[in-house]
Amino acid sequence: MSFTTTILPSGHKFTVDADENILEAGLRQGFTLPYSCRDGVCGACKGKIIQGEVDYGKYQASTLSAAEKSAGMALFCCAKPKSDLVIECREVSTLNDIPVKLLPTRVHKLVKLADDVMVIYLKLPKRALAVSCRTIHRYPAKNRQTAQLLPGQCPAR
């Protein structure tokens, strides 16, 4: 069974299977909703359920308070639909609108935050980016490494 989710204010629509979360479904269909940890910890994917019902899933209690839930907020990396939904959240853009760039870069610094979370500081030719990702794909190229970055996922500092 699947449900239709409408994003406000853009009006974009996508389907979400009953056993997948809203974020996964949106990304699978080319909509770049904000996220970082994808595990109910960081709050980057928090948005508002305007209409419909969700199963909130498992998340860290401090990331989504009872008051926020009462106000209609949910973590889209954890929430699964129980009906058609209308949600409100910021959209970076559709993935199809973002050209994927392969950039030469250097790993400047690694900071381990937890067993499965590492902040990777990269140096690019013109400016440095701080990237907090679970994984980053590295492609060895001769004496340097390059990384494939999606601008919406890797905020500049």
Ligand code: FES
């Ligand atoms: S992406 Fe971190 S809480 Fe959803």
